[in-house]
Structure formats: C-alpha cells, structure tokens
Amino acid sequence: MSIEEKVDINSELKQIDKRLNQIREEISLLESERDVLLSRKKVCSNKLKDLMPSSSGGNNTDLTIDWNRTDFEWSQDARKNLKETFKLENFRPLQLETINVTLSKIDCLVIMPTGGGKSLCFQLPALIDTGLTLVVSPLVSLMEDQLWLLKSLNINADTLNSTSSKDHVTKIHSQMLDNKSSLKILYVTPEKLAKSKIFMNKLQKMYEAGRFKRLVVDEVHCCSTYGHDFRPDYKFLGVMKQVFPNICILGLTATATQSVIDDVKKILSIPKCVLFKASFNRPNLFYEIKQKPSSHEEFINELATLIKKKFSQQSGIVYCFSQKESSQVAIDLCSRGIKAGCYHASMDALERSKVHEKWLKNQVHVIVATIAFGMGIDKQDCRFVIHHSLSKSLENFYQESGRAGRDGKTAHSILFFRFADVFRQSTMVFTEQTGLENLYSIVNYCIDKKTCKRILIAKHFNDDVWEKNGDCNQMCDHCKDTNSNQIEKIDVFEEACFVLSVLENTKSDKKLTSNKLAELVYSGIVSKNKKSNYYPNNLNQTEVENLILTMLMNSYLKEDFHFTPYNTICYVVAGPLSKHLRNDSCFYIDRTSSHSSKAASIEKLAKPELAEKNESKELKTRKRNLDMNASSDSCELIFDQNNSEIMPKSKKVLW
Numbered sequence: 001m002s003i004e005e006k007v008d009i010n011s012e013l014k015q016i017d018k019r020l021n022q023i024r025e026e027i028s029l030l031e032s033e034r035d036v037l038l039s040r041k042k043v044c045s046n047k048l049k050d051l052m053p054s055s056s057g058g059n060n061t062d063l064t065i066d067w068n069r070t071d072f073e074w075s076q077d078a079r080k081n082l083k084e085t086f087k088l089e090n091f092r093p094l095q096l097e098t099i100n101v102t103l104s105k106i107d108c109l110v111i112m113p114t115g116g117g118k119s120l121c122f123q124l125p126a127l128i129d130t131g132l133t134l135v136v137s138p139l140v141s142l143m144e145d146q147l148w149l150l151k152s153l154n155i156n157a158d159t160l161n162s163t164s165s166k167d168h169v170t171k172i173h174s175q176m177l178d179n180k181s182s183l184k185i186l187y188v189t190p191e192k193l194a195k196s197k198i199f200m201n202k203l204q205k206m207y208e209a210g211r212f213k214r215l216v217v218d219e220v221h222c223c224s225t226y227g228h229d230f231r232p233d234y235k236f237l238g239v240m241k242q243v244f245p246n247i248c249i250l251g252l253t254a255t256a257t258q259s260v261i262d263d264v265k266k267i268l269s270i271p272k273c274v275l276f277k278a279s280f281n282r283p284n285l286f287y288e289i290k291q292k293p294s295s296h297e298e299f300i301n302e303l304a305t306l307i308k309k310k311f312s313q314q315s316g317i318v319y320c321f322s323q324k325e326s327s328q329v330a331i332d333l334c335s336r337g338i339k340a341g342c343y344h345a346s347m348d349a350l351e352r353s354k355v356h357e358k359w360l361k362n363q364v365h366v367i368v369a370t371i372a373f374g375m376g377i378d379k380q381d382c383r384f385v386i387h388h389s390l391s392k393s394l395e396n397f398y399q400e401s402g403r404a405g406r407d408g409k410t411a412h413s414i415l416f417f418r419f420a421d422v423f424r425q426s427t428m429v430f431t432e433q434t435g436l437e438n439l440y441s442i443v444n445y446c447i448d449k450k451t452c453k454r455i456l457i458a459k460h461f462n463d464d465v466w467e468k469n470g471d472c473n474q475m476c477d478h479c480k481d482t483n484s485n486q487i488e489k490i491d492v493f494e495e496a497c498f499v500l501s502v503l504e505n506t507k508s509d510k511k512l513t514s515n516k517l518a519e520l521v522y523s524g525i526v527s528k529n530k531k532s533n534y535y536p537n538n539l540n541q542t543e544v545e546n547l548i549l550t551m552l553m554n555s556y557l558k559e560d561f562h563f564t565p566y567n568t569i570c571y572v573v574a575g576p577l578s579k580h581l582r583n584d585s586c587f588y589i590d591r592t593s594s595h596s597s598k599a600a601s602i603e604k605l606a607k608p609e610l611a612e613k614n615e616s617k618e619l620k621t622r623k624r625n626l627d628m629n630a631s632s633d634s635c636e637l638i639f640d641q642n643n644s645e646i647m648p649k650s651k652k653v654l655w
C-alpha cells in the first residue's frame with residue numbers, strides 16, 4: 001500500500017471518528033430531550049387526570065344524602081360528646097359530615113388542611129360505636145401526642161408500636177380479645193400490621209366477634225408513591241379490605257392531589273368511598289418571601305431582629321436545611337437573646353421531647369428544627385413558621401407552614417429565598433430521588449412575583465374552590481404590596497441567549513456550577529453594557545439568578561449531578577430544549593417596578609461617573625468572591641488589564 005493510500009485511509013478514519021462523535025453527542029442530546037419530554041408527559045397526564053373526574057366515577061359522594069344532617073340515630077349522642085367529652089362548641093367544616101359517613105359504615109376519604117380538626121372525625125365516632133377503632137399512624141411521636149390528649153379527656157386509648165414493652169403488648173392483646181374491654185381507640189404503626197402475625201391474628205378474632213369495625217388510616221397519602229411522603233409499609237394496608245371485607249375505612253390527610261386520591265382508593269380497595277375535600281386555604285396565614293442575605297452573619301442578624309420585633313415572646317418554628325444548620329441557628333438566636341431550642345433526628349429521644357415540651361409550655365419560644373419536627377405538631381398559638389431555606393416541594397412547604405396559626409388567629413409563613421439554596425436542595429432531592437419537578441414547584445412559588453401566593457398554592461393542589469372564590473384579603477406579600485410595587489414582565493430573550501452562549505463557550509471538560517454561571521452572566525452583562533448599552537434591561541444579580549432558574553424550570557438549562565466519594569456536585573448545563581430557545585423571540589421574567597437596577601439605570605443617565613464607580617465596586621466584590629471559589633470550581637477565569645472584566649479563559653472574544 002502506498003503512503004498516499006495510507007494517508008487517505010487515515011484521514012477517512014479520522015473523519016469517521018469525528019462523525020461518530022458527533023452522532024454520539026446528538027444521540028445523547030436526543031436522549032436527554034426524550035427524558036425531559038417523558039417526564040413532562042407524566043406531569044401533563046397527571047395534571048389532566050387531576051382536572052378530569054376520577055375514572056372510578058368522580059368522588060362518589062352520594063349527593064342525594066345530606067351528610068350534614070343532625071337527625072341520624074347518633075346525632076344527639078355526637079353533639080353531647082362534642083361538648084361534654086371534647087369540650088368543644090361546634091363542629092368545624094366537614095367534621096360532622098365525616099362523622100355521619102363513617103358511622104353509617106361507609107368508606108370515606110377526608111382531605112382537610114393541617115390543623116383542620118381531622119382527629120375528631122374518628123375519635124368521636126370511636127366513642128359512639130361499640131368495639132374498637134384501629135388507627136394506623138406513621139409516627140410514634142404523633143400517636144403519643146394524641147394519646148396524651150385523649151387521656152386528659154378521659155378517653156380509653158392506647159398504642160402498640162416498636163417501643164412497647166412485652167407486658168404492654170400482652171395487656172393490649174388480651175384487651176383486644178375481651179368483649180367487655182372499654183378500650184376504644186388503638187394506635188398502631190403500619191409496620192405493626194405488616195410484620196406482626198400475632199397482631200393480625202388478634203384482629204381476625206376481634207373481627208369475627210364483631211368488634212373490629214373501623215380502620216382509620218391517618219396521613220393516608222403515605223400509601224401512594226405519587227405523594228410527598230410515601231412509606232412502603234403503608235402498601236400493606238391494601239390487604240385489609242380483603243382480609244376484613246366488612247370493616248369501614250376512614251382515610252385522612254392534609255395534602256393529596258387527584259392522582260394521589262385515585263391511587264389511595266385503588267390501594268385500599270375503596271373505589272366507592274365518599275370523598276370530602278376541604279379547601280386548602282388557610283385564610284389566617286400571611287405568606288411572604290424574603291430575599292436571604294448571602295452571609296450567615298447578616299442573615300442571622302436579620303432573622304433575630306425579625307423575631308424580636310415582630311414576634312417578641314411569641315411561639316414559632318424556624319425550619320432549617322440540615323441538622324448542623326439547625327444547631328448553629330439555635331445557638332446564634334440564643335446568643336442574641338431569643339429563647340430558642342434545637343430539634344433534629346440525631347438528638348436522642350429524651351432530649352427531643354424535652355425541647356418539644358419546653359416549647360409547648362412557652363419556656364422556649366422558637367424551635368429551630370429540621371423536618372424531623374413534623375407531623376402531629378399541635379401548638380395552637382404557634383404564630384410563625386420561618387423557612388431558613390426552601391422546602392423540598394410545595395407540598396412539604398404547605399404542611400410545614402401550616403403548623404402556624406392553628407387557633408385561627410393571624411400567623412405568618414416567611415420563607416427566606418436565595419439562589420444558592422435551590423442547588424443545595426436539588427442535590428439532596430436528587431440523592432433522595434424525591435423529584436426535581438417537586439422542587440421546581442416551590443422554586444416557582446418563590447420567584448413568581450406577579451401571582452398571589454394563595455393562588456399559586458391553590459393551583460398546585462387544583463383547589464378550584466379556593467382559586468375561584470378565595471379572596472386573599474391582602475394576606476400575602478404580593479396582594480399586600482400590589483399598590484406600592486407594580487410588577488412588570490420584562491423580555492430577557494437576549495440575556496437568555498447569552499446564558500447559553502456562556503455555557504457553549506465553556507471548555508468541554510470544564511463545567512459551571514450555578515453560582516459560577518450566575519457570576520459570569522452578570523459580569524458579562526455589566527461589562528458589555530459598559531461599552532454600549534447592549535442589554536438595556538440592566539439586570540441585577542438577583543434577576544440574573546431568576547433568569548437562570550426560569551430557564552432551568554423550562555428545560556433550557558438542566559442540572560447535571562456528579563458524584564465524588566464525599567459529596568454530590570451539581571453543575572448547570574444546556575438543557576434539552578436549549579436549541580429551541582433561539583427559535584423563540586421572547587423570554588420573560590418578572591420585575592418589581594421599585595427595582596434597584598431601574599433606579600441604577602436612571603441614576604446612570606443622570607450621573608454616569610457615579611454609576612461607573614458603583615459598578616466597578618460591585619465587580620471587585622465579585623472578583624473577590626470568584627477568587628475565593630475558584631479553587632473548588634472547575635472554570636478558569638481571567639481578568640483584563642483594567643481588572644474590571646471577568647470571563648472564562650476560553651471565550652474572551654465572546655462579549
């Protein structure tokens with residue numbers, strides 16, 4: 001073979017390799033696009049499902065029966081118990097209806113907001129009916145709180161769980177078989193049902209004797225994998241209707257979308273149950289988002305001032321992202337004169353219940369906790385829930401914030417939001433596989449400035465009652481500020497294209513973290529505008545961050561997770577729909593008219609030298625920040641001779 005021939009073949013081989021690489025990249029792009037489309041398809045079908053009547057015939061509520069009637073055979077007894085045993089004046093919405101359905105031995109699902117009064121819906125019928133009501137509840141602490149309350153009302157109730165002693169188990173087993181036993185309510189964990197054959201055997205005997213008539217499933221959304229809190233042992237409850245066909249089931253939850261409801265009906269085999277769905281609206285809760293300062297010190301000072309000024313001596317919860325953070329924040333608040341206690345899962349049980357008790361007795365005003373301080377928290381006068389950083393989903397947020405204002409008086413939900421927290425949380429969500437879509441629902445809640453917070457929550461839960469009729473009554477920051485701050489939509493199409501070009505011009509072996517991307521985009525815009533007013537929107541840093549988040553939620557960007565032996569790193573890369581962006585002609589984000597960049601650009605027109613000075617000061621700070629981060633990030637940066645431009649090495653020509 002001649003040398004020329006060899007060269008030709010080699011060059012052809014190179015061409016083939018090059019083309020193969022291109023094809024590989026195209027396939028990988030198409031695969032990512034397919035993944036996004038499939039996940040979007042799932043979300044859309046679920047949304048569609050939520051908008052349609054359920055396949056099993058709507059909610060099956062028998063509209064011919066007025067469940068609110070007070071002439072059932074037990075009606076007088078129910079009212080007497082309400083007043084004399086529970087010391088309550090009136091039923092809350094849907095309590096009487098639920099009690100009437102379950103006492104009619106009809107299966108029922110109740111969705112009622114946190115603090116709505118779900119417990120009474122089974123505790124009161126348990127007193128009226130003969131036999132025993134079995135309550136499946138996910139947490140031992142939740143059961144213990146309820147038992148403590150029931151004992152104070154002289155109601156005979158007990159629990160069987162992993163912490164029960166042998167003697168206690170024997171006592172309960174014999175009470176289950178005793179026809180004359182006065183035990184009315186028995187709380188068990190789902191594991192007890194799933195794993196104890198002896199217990200199931202006792203239940204069988206009770207059932208045969210006609211004493212096991214009602215199964216209550218608290219936090220029933222835990223049955224469904226579509227819910228935010230799936231517990232595998234809840235799946236076992238599916239056998240209950242088959243083993244005990246005549247029992248009536250009452251499922252209770254505070255959050256369930258239509259897909260969760262349909263799933264729960266299938267799992268529990270209760271297709272014809274009556275469904276009661278109360279509005280998700282908590283009219284006494286004021287919803288607010290605050291921009292979180294970037295330094296811990298600054299944030300703690302703001303938090304302490306807020307608590308001291310607005311909630312002095314009042315009860316509240318501060319939810320933190322991690323155990324370490326909750327311990328630190330508790331210490332920091334104490335050192336600023338606030339009575340705060342820490343609560344998280346790694347503390348021993350005794351320590352935890354001590355803090356909880358002190359909070360209940362107002363000896364501690366603020367509980368600084370992780371989400372371990374969760375279900376079943378029932379402090380009527382909790383006046384505020386502050387989120388140190390955003391929750392994993394809007395469902396989680398709704399549950400957590402719902403712990404404030406259970407007495408119906410005004411209470412506050414304040415979420416401190418910052419860009420970096422999204423990526424901290426997404427790494428966690430990615431590791432725990434709880435769904436980035438769920439995280440983006442709360443991100444949207446945080447960055448949407450033009451919609452009432454209540455409407456955003458209502459839309460998420462498909463709560464059309466609330467969405468149509470719910471007057472927010474100026475009980476969210478958006479509705480309260482409508483008059484003072486006009487929100488405008490600004491077209492940031494050029495800036496969005498610029499974000500993509502920053503990514504495209506990053507070396508293929510280097511990747512950008514979210515912070516680095518935001519820094520580069522912001523400094524690039526400032527730099528270009530210095531020479532000509534190329535990006536007249538003059539986005540400030542927060543708006544650049546919001547632009548990146550909006551692009552992320554619309555799949556123009558995507559998160560790319562990498563594992564190291566010690567942690568998971570999240571980079572931001574072009575998303576599967578990125579190549580379609582340039583076909584669009586506009587891309588919007590929200591801006592408040594009292595916006596600083598607007599003020600800055602007006603100022604710039606009036607005093608250009610002042611604006612210039614501010615800009616370079618800002619750039620210096622950014623340079624310092626980037627310097628500090630440079631070692632941990634993978635993008636190389638250079639500064640020009642004027643020390644005022646920051647850009648990746650590979651793309652100096654870009655702007």
Ligand SMILES: Nc1ncnc2c1ncn2[C@@H]1O[C@H](COP(=O)(O)OP(=O)(O)OP(=O)(O)O)[C@@H](O)[C@H]1O
Pocket residue numbers: 088089090091092095112113114115116117118119120253254375376377378380406
């Ligand atoms: N009819 C009523 N009138 C006044 N207070 C009530 C009534 N029903 C319940 N409550 C009170 O409301 C509070 C919340 O009740 P409960 O714990 O049952 O709520 P929940 O719906 O189970 O909330 P969560 O989902 O957070 O567990 C309790 O302190 C309870 O005593």
